[in-house]
Amino acid sequence: MNQTTFSNVMPIWKFCTLYIFTGGVYQLAWAHKHWKFIKERENLKIRPWFRSLFLPFYLYSLCQKVFALAEEQGYRIKHSPFRVTLFYWIFIVLSRLADPLWLISIFSFIPLLTVVKALNYYWGQQQPNLPIREFFTGREIAWIVFGVILWLLIVIGLLAGGNV
Numbered sequence: 354m355n356q357t358t359f360s361n362v363m364p365i366w367k368f369c370t371l372y373i374f375t376g377g378v379y380q381l382a383w384a385h386k387h388w389k390f391i392k393e394r395e396n397l398k399i400r401p402w403f404r405s406l407f408l409p410f411y412l413y414s415l416c417q418k419v420f421a422l423a424e425e426q427g428y429r430i431k432h433s434p435f436r437v438t439l440f441y442w443i444f445i446v447l448s449r450l451a452d453p454l455w456l457i458s459i460f461s462f463i464p465l466l467t468v469v470k471a472l473n474y475y476w477g478q479q480q481p482n483l484p485i486r487e488f489f490t491g492r493e494i495a496w497i498v499f500g501v502i503l504w505l506l507i508v509i510g511l512l513a514g515g516n517v
Contacts (some may be wrong), residue, residue: 360483361476368469373492374461374500376507380465382496384408384415391418402445409445413438416468423471426478432467440464451509 371379388401395418404411416434416438421427444461489497 358483359486362473362480362482362485363469364485364487365466365469365473367489367493368466369462371496371500372465373459374497374504374510376459376500376503377461378500378503379496380408380462381405387415387419391415404485409438409442412441419468419471419475423475428471428474430471432471437464437467 361483368383371383373512382405383407385401388399388404392399392401404415408415413434416432416437420428420432420434441461441464444464448458448461449455450457
């Protein structure tokens with residue numbers, strides 16, 4: 354069987370789709386993938402899943418490392434790890450709002466887009482001849498199915514208004 358090797362570049366639309374469909378849970382897998390890469394690249398003694406699970410506390414460090422990698426490859430856009438982390442935390446605080454206002458927090462992917470873009474630049478430079486996967490993998494489809502079920506439960510809970 355002839356399997357094509359694809360670039361690690363992740364189209365922005367795909368990241369946003371997975372993030373929104375899973376209510377943000379997809380960020381765990383996304384962060385794990387990049388912490389694992391950084392661990393292997395820099396020979397660090399870290400636990401990628403731990404850092405992913407506690408992403409709000411480790412986002413600043415992830416941003417620093419990702420932006421540095423992209424800059425090494427010629428990335429000209431200067432992003433502030435502090436600003437990315439601050440705006441991400443603002444969305445976390447918004448998640449504590451009353452129903453249905455907490456839904457604003459689903460937009461917590463917006464600050465992460467700067468990280469995705471920097472990663473895409475890095476991988477575009479590292480893997481210039483590999484095609485970008487423009488379709489969902491089986492694993493990504495599983496994330497979407499999980500997300501649809503999650504959102505159905507959320508909508509049912511909102512419609513029930515606590516009368517369940």
